[in-house]
Amino acid sequence: LAKTTQPISMDSYEGQEVNITCSHNNIATNDYITWYQQFPSQGPRFIIQGYKTKVTNEVASLFIPADRKSSTLSLPRVSLSDTAVYYCLGGGATNKLIFGTGTLLAVQP
């Protein structure tokens, strides 16, 4: 079972780049790394997914080193609306998709 570990909370200011790192030491060979964003009283929303190296979309970038034991979600120039909980998932064994505790990102003006 691919368990992930990430910081409980992070603080930032508007306009800064934020990097959230997740460790997934037991990730399986065929597992991708997926990040989700959750606002209060809403379900998590898919942000980005990758297997290795770097993936970029209109929202974020995902950096995955060669050993794939960790990943870093990079949010460029955050705004107040990026305040949310961010979860990383290291794939799923037999369709179990387990969320960790997530990282609460608080963006200050």
Next chain:
Amino acid sequence: SQTIHQWPATLVQPVGSPLSLECTVEGTSNPNLYWYRQAAGRGLQLLFYSVGIGQISSEVPQNLSASRPQDRQFILSSKKLLLSDSGFYLCAWSSGLEGNEKLFFGSGTQLSVL
């Protein structure tokens, strides 16, 4: 496009009463379906997942049960609610092959057991 519907949005139930939460998915066939629960200020706990009609896997022993009577319908039930069943319940479906699934969540049901 695919959509997921979950209802009701909020529910207040007395202890000992039954529960039925329903979730339906449109625009896809044979999705993997999930029920998660989130206590206030906590992470998501996987309760059940299903890979097909009538196929339910339970992750934690509890007072709840799940059923999948149709391909795109997932129901969470309880015969007698406990105070500890309070929480935010989320239904989700996933696309993709095992290992690179992407989860898509419903809007959730806030359940308060009093």
